[in-house]
Amino acid sequence: QKEVEQNSGPLSVPEGAIASLNCTYSDRGSQSFFWYRQYSGKSPELIMFIYSNGDKEDGRFTAQLNKASQYVSLLIRDSQPSDSATYLCAVTGGYNKLIFGAGTRLAVHP
Amino acid sequence: DGGITQSPKYLFRKEGQNVTLSCEQNLNHDAMYWYRQDPGQGLRLIYYSQIVNDFQKGDIAEGYSVSREKKESFPLTVTSAQKNPTAFYLCACTPALTNYGYTFGSGTRLTVV
Numbered sequence: 127q128k129e130v131e132q133n134s135g136p137l138s139v140p141e142g143a144i145a146s147l148n149c150t151y152s153d154r155g156s157q158s159f160f161w162y163r164q165y166s167g168k169s170p171e172l173i174m175f176i177y178s179n180g181d182k183e184d185g186r187f188t189a190q191l192n193k194a195s196q197y198v199s200l201l202i203r204d205s206q207p208s209d210s211a212t213y214l215c216a217v218t219g220g221y222n223k224l225i226f227g228a229g230t231r232l233a234v235h236p
Numbered sequence: 237d238g239g240i241t242q243s244p245k246y247l248f249r250k251e252g253q254n255v256t257l258s259c260e261q262n263l264n265h266d267a268m269y270w271y272r273q274d275p276g277q278g279l280r281l282i283y284y285s286q287i288v289n290d291f292q293k294g295d296i297a298e299g300y301s302v303s304r305e306k307k308e309s310f311p312l313t314v315t316s317a318q319k320n321p322t323a324f325y326l327c328a329c330t331p332a333l334t335n336y337g338y339t340f341g342s343g344t345r346l347t348v349v
Contacts (some may be wrong), residue, residue: 134276160337169326169340170279214278221286222267222335223294226278 128153128219132227139234145202147230149215152196156217159191160224161200164212168228173213205234238263242327242341248280248349249314249321257312257344265339266332268310272296273324282325285310286332314346323349 129152139145147161158177162170176182176189177199188201198217202209212229219225240261249255259268267286271279281294285304299318304310310329314321324345328338 134319142261158335162283162337169343174335175337218335221292222330222332223269223281223284224279224283224338226271228276228278 128156128217128225130215130217130225130227132213132215132230133230134228136233137230139205139232141205141207141236143205143234143235145205145209145232145234147200147202147213147215147232149198149200150196151198151217151225153217153219153225154193154196157218158218159198159232160216161187161189161198161217162214162226163209164214164229166211167232170214202232207230207234207236210234215234239327240327240339240341241271242325242344245342247344247346249346250349252316254313254315255346257314257325257327257346259310259312259341260308261310261329261339261341262308263329263339264307265329266307267330268303268304269328269330269338270310270312271293271326271328273322273326279326282312322345 160175161173164170170180174189190199215227216224243258269284270282283302285291301313327341
């Protein structure tokens with residue numbers, strides 16, 4: 127069974143701090159990795175995707191991938207209360223299927 | 237504007253009743269997916285379809301059925317055989333040959349009454 131593991135949280139950070147969200151996956155064959163943000167009662171929205179080892183930056187967000195360690199992370203700089211949501215990690219599982227983790231709940235407090 | 241639409245937003249089902257959730261997209265994407273989300277859990281794959289008139293079971297297909305008669309449409313039927321159908325149902329699509337991530341619909345919240 128291919129798995130994606132995330133700490134459920136909540137991860138509580140003060141406004142303006144860096145939030146660090148982590149994800150591990152079991153399938154070494156996974157090629158693509160995604161971070162989605164999901165507000166309560168809403169559908170997930172794509173924040174970032176990453177294919178290659180290393181870092182990928184987009185605004186306040188940085189995705190980091192280490193395929194040897196089967197580890198993906200998302201850093202959110204200058205965290206805002208509007209960033210408070212559940213963050214879902216997803217990896218490809220063949221046929222463009224995505225396997226999702228259970229998500230990490232992030233709470234940014236003023 | 238292109239997008240993916242799910243309806244209804246809320247649905248109530250009586251015991252023993254079949255219900256159908258609608259999913260329509262005008263993004264011209266080949267692949268479509270149905271996921272189920274329970275509180276505190278990740279998304280679990282129910283069914284997926286890569287092309288018209290073809291679909292495959294996901295991890296939790298029992299008690300569900302789908303059809304893919306048109307590229308734009310991928311309805312999901314929750315049958316009476318699904319014993320615990322209360323959940324948030326999400327439809328998604330993506331171009332078949334690339335994966336830059338799914339586009340999700342807004343979801344249908346199904347409750348058994």
